[in-house]
Amino acid sequence: xxxxxxxxxxxxxxxxxxxSTQARRAPMRVSVVIxxxxxxxxxxxxxxxxxxxxxxxxVLVDAGSADTTTWIARQAGAEILHSPRRQRAFQLNxxxxxxxxxxxxxxxxxxxxxxxxxxxxxxxxxDRRVVGGAFAR
Numbered sequence: 371x372x373x374x375x376x377x378x379x380x381x382x383x384x385x386x387x388x389x390s391t392q393a394r395r396a397p398m399r400v401s402v403v404i405x406x407x408x409x410x411x412x413x414x415x416x417x418x419x420x421x422x423x424x425x426x427x428x429v430l431v432d433a434g435s436a437d438t439t440t441w442i443a444r445q446a447g448a449e450i451l452h453s454p455r456r457q458r459a460f461q462l463n464x465x466x467x468x469x470x471x472x473x474x475x476x477x478x479x480x481x482x483x484x485x486x487x488x489x490x491x492x493x494x495x496x497d498r499r500v501v502g503g504a505f506a507r
Contacts, residue, residue, distance in 0.1 A: 398439040398495065400488040401427045401471030404448075405461035408438040409479035416482055417446040423488040427471050439479075500507070 402420050428448035432440050433456040440450050453461045
């Protein structure tokens with residue numbers, strides 16, 4: 371089962387420029403976009419797993435949580451965006467537009483990735499033929 375998606379950000383023509391520019395700077399920045407609604411129960415562990423590596427930006431897109439979801443994310447250093455719509459696709463698009471990394475990782479708020487996920491992604495994307503991927507259970 372696919373649990374998250376990975377993609378290079380930007381239009382295809384600008385991908386090569388962004389990646390060649392970033393290749394001179396190591397490591398490539400990974401933006402983790404997490405859509406959320408009342409995810410306090412699992413969010414801390416999810417962010418801790420991906421947020422420990424260097425050059426990782428975490429963008430939580432909250433759709434009006436009534437619990438401590440945004441507080442947990444803020445304490446973990448995530449950027450918080452507030453979505454006016456409770457729709458996962460809308461939240462993911464909003465997060466992707468605000469993300470600053472050269473790589474986008476779309477992650478469900480209840481999915482815990484390996485602690486070296488960002489390094490694994492960077493390694494896979496060194497192959498210029500690779501433009502996306504997914505982690506599986």
